[in-house]
Amino acid sequence: MTTTETGREAVERHARTMFEQQGYAGTSVRALATAAGVDPALVIRWFGSKEELFLRVMSLAERPLPDLGGPTGSLGERLVEFALAPDQISVRRDLTALIRASDSSSVRSRLRHVTRTLFVERLVDRLEGPHAELRAHLIASQLGGLLQSWDVAEDESLLAASRERIVALYGPAVQALIDPPTSTSPDA
Amino acid sequence: MTTTETGREAVERHARTMFEQQGYAGTSVRALATAAGVDPALVIRWFGSKEELFLRVMSLAERPLPDLGGPTGSLGERLVEFALAPDQISVRRDLTALIRASDSSSVRSRLRHVTRTLFVERLVDRLEGPHAELRAHLIASQLGGLLQSWDVAEDESLLAASRERIVALYGPAVQALIDPPTSTSPDA
DNA sequence: TCACTTAGTCAACGCCGTTGACAGTCAGAT
DNA sequence: ATCTGACTGTCAACGGCGTTGACTAAGTGA
Numbered sequence: 341m342t343t344t345e346t347g348r349e350a351v352e353r354h355a356r357t358m359f360e361q362q363g364y365a366g367t368s369v370r371a372l373a374t375a376a377g378v379d380p381a382l383v384i385r386w387f388g389s390k391e392e393l394f395l396r397v398m399s400l401a402e403r404p405l406p407d408l409g410g411p412t413g414s415l416g417e418r419l420v421e422f423a424l425a426p427d428q429i430s431v432r433r434d435l436t437a438l439i440r441a442s443d444s445s446s447v448r449s450r451l452r453h454v455t456r457t458l459f460v461e462r463l464v465d466r467l468e469g470p471h472a473e474l475r476a477h478l479i480a481s482q483l484g485g486l487l488q489s490w491d492v493a494e495d496e497s498l499l500a501a502s503r504e505r506i507v508a509l510y511g512p513a514v515q516a517l518i519d520p521p522t523s524t525s526p527d528a
Numbered sequence: 529m530t531t532t533e534t535g536r537e538a539v540e541r542h543a544r545t546m547f548e549q550q551g552y553a554g555t556s557v558r559a560l561a562t563a564a565g566v567d568p569a570l571v572i573r574w575f576g577s578k579e580e581l582f583l584r585v586m587s588l589a590e591r592p593l594p595d596l597g598g599p600t601g602s603l604g605e606r607l608v609e610f611a612l613a614p615d616q617i618s619v620r621r622d623l624t625a626l627i628r629a630s631d632s633s634s635v636r637s638r639l640r641h642v643t644r645t646l647f648v649e650r651l652v653d654r655l656e657g658p659h660a661e662l663r664a665h666l667i668a669s670q671l672g673g674l675l676q677s678w679d680v681a682e683d684e685s686l687l688a689a690s691r692e693r694i695v696a697l698y699g700p701a702v703q704a705l706i707d708p709p710t711s712t713s714p715d716a
Numbered sequence: 717t718c719a720c721t722t723a724g725t726c727a728a729c730g731c732c733g734t735t736g737a738c739a740g741t742c743a744g745a746t
Numbered sequence: 747a748t749c750t751g752a753c754t755g756t757c758a759a760c761g762g763c764g765t766t767g768a769c770t771a772a773g774t775g776a
Contacts, residue, residue, distance in 0.1 A: 347723085347724095363631040363632075364631055365553065365631045365632070366631065368762080368763065368764085369763080369764060369765085370762080370763075370764085378724085379723095379724065379725060379726085380764085380765090381724085381725080381726080381765080381766080381767095382723075382724065382725090384764075384765055384766080385723090385724095385766095389764080389765080390764065390765090439627070439630065439676070439680075440630045440631045441631055442627065442628045442680055442681070443551040443552055443553045443554065443628045443629055443631070444551075444553070448680070448681050448682065451681050452681050452682075452683055452684075455677075455681075455683075460685075471693065471697065473685060474685065474686075474689050474693065474694070474697065475697060477677065477683060477685050477686055478674070478677075478686075478694070478697055478698050478701070480677070481670075481673040481674050481676065481677040481678075481686075481698075482669075482670055482673050482701065483673070484673045484676050484677065485669040485670050485671070485672045485673020485674065485676060486666070486669045486673065488627070488669065488672050488673060488676060489643075489665065489666075489668070489669040489672065490669075492627075492630055492636070493630070493636050493639050493640050493643075494636065494640075495640055495643075495665060496640075497648075497661060497662065497665050498662075498665055498666075498669070501662050505659065505662065506662070506666070508709070509659065509662065509663060509666055509705065509709060510666050510669075510705070512704050512709075513666070513670065513701050513702070513704040513705050514701070515704075516700050516701040516703075516704045517697065517698070517701050521696075521697060521700075535754085535755095556731080556732065556733085557732080557733060557734085558731085558732075558733085566755085567755065567756060567757085568733085568734090569734080569735080569736095569755085569756080569757085570754080570755070570756095572733075572734055572735080573735095573754090573755095577733080577734080578733065578734090
C-alpha cells in the first residue's frame with residue numbers, strides 16, 4: 341500500500357516523460373490518462389487543466405541548482421559547463437519543454453520565474469560593478485540562447501562540436517558580462 | 529480587379545497578423561478564415577495545412593537583412609543593435625512566433641534554417657581565427673538568447689532597461705566571440 | 717444512522733483541423 | 747454549340763481534442 345503509487349503519482353510520472361518526449365501539444369490528456377491507467381476526466385479534476393498539470397510537472401522544483409561558488413574569474417566557464425552538463429539533463433529537458441511551449445502566456449510567465457530563480461537571483465550577488473541586475477539578466481539570456489540552440493532547436497553544428505570547445509569559446513563571452521564593465525563612455 | 533486582393537492574399541495577410549499576435553495555437557483556421565472572409569476548407573485546400581500556412585507566412589522572406597559591413601571591431605555592438613532595433617520589429621515578430629511554436633519539429637527545422645541564413649552564413653566570412661563556423665553559431669545563440677528574453681519571454685527587467693545600455697553591455701560579450709580567440713590552451 | 721466528502725465511470729459538449737461530396741463557372745478543344 | 751476539364755466555392759461531416767456534469771460507490775466522522 342505504501343510502496344504502490346497512487347493514480348495521481350502515476351499521472352505525474354507519465355506526464356513528465358510524455359511532455360518531455362513529445363512536447364505539450366503532442367501529448368493529449370487522453371493518451372496520458374490511458375498510459376497512467378486512469379480516466380481522462382480524473383486528470384482534469386485532480387490537476388485543474390492540462391496546462392496546470394504541465395506547469396506543475398515542469399516546475400523544476402526539487403532539481404539540483406548550479407553551484408556558483410568558487411573563483412569569480414572562471415565563473416563564466418563553469419556556467420557554460422553547467423548549461424551543457426549531461427547530468428543536468430533533467431533541468432535542461434524541463435527548460436526545453438517550457439521554451440517549446442511558450443505559445444501560452446502562463447508558460448512564458450513560468451519561464452521568466454524559472455530563469456530568475458535559477459540564474460539571475462543566484463548571480464546578482466556575485467557581480468561587482470554597476471548594473472549588476474541587468475548584467476545578471478543578460479548572462480541568463482546568453483545561457484538561455486545556448487540552451488535554445490543546443491536543446492530546443494537541436495542545431496547539428498553545435499551538437500557536433502565538443503563540449504570542451506564550446507566551453508572554451510562561450511565561457512569568456514559570458515565572463516565578459518561577469519567582470520565589471522570597463523566604462524568606455526561616462527556612466528549615467 | 530488588379531488592385532483587389534484575392535482570397536489567398538487576404539488569408540496570408542490575416543494569417544501574418546493573427547499568428548504574430550495570438551500565436552500558433554491561439555489562432556484557429558476557422559477564425560482566420562472568417563477574418564479573411566473565406567471558407568475554412570479553402571484555407572486547407574490552398575495551403576495544405578495550418579502548419580504549412582504558418583511556415584509560409586513566417587518564412588522571413590523579403591525581410592531586410594542586417595548590414596554586417598563596417599569595421600569588425602564594432603560588429604558586436606551593431607549586431608545587438610540590430611537584434612533590438614524597433615524597425616526590425618517584423619523580423620523579430622516572426623522569429624518570436626517561430627520560437628514560441630517550436631513544439632513542432634518542422635517549425636524547429638525552419639528555425640534552424642532562418643538563424644543560419646540570417647546570422648551564421650553572413651557572419652562566418654567575417655570571422656578570423658580558428659573555429660569560425662562554431663563561433664558564428666555561438667554568436668547566433670547569443671543573439672537568439674537576447675531575443676528570447678526580450679521578445680519571447682518579455683522579461684520586464686530587460687524591457688525596462690534602455691537599449692543603449694544593453695548594447696553597451698551585451699555588445700562586448702558578442703565581440704568576445706568575434707575577435708579571434710586568444711588560445712590559453714594549445715589548439716587541437 | 718446520517719450527512720458529507722472523495723474516487724471513479726461515462727456520456728456528452730463545443731471546438732478543433734481536415735476531408736469529401738457536390739454545384740457553379742469559365743476556357744479551350746471538338 | 748457542346749463536351750471536357752480545371753478551378754472556386756459551399757456545406758456537412760469525421761475523428762480527436764480539452765473539459766464538464768450527472769451519476770454511482772465507498773469510506774469517514776458526528
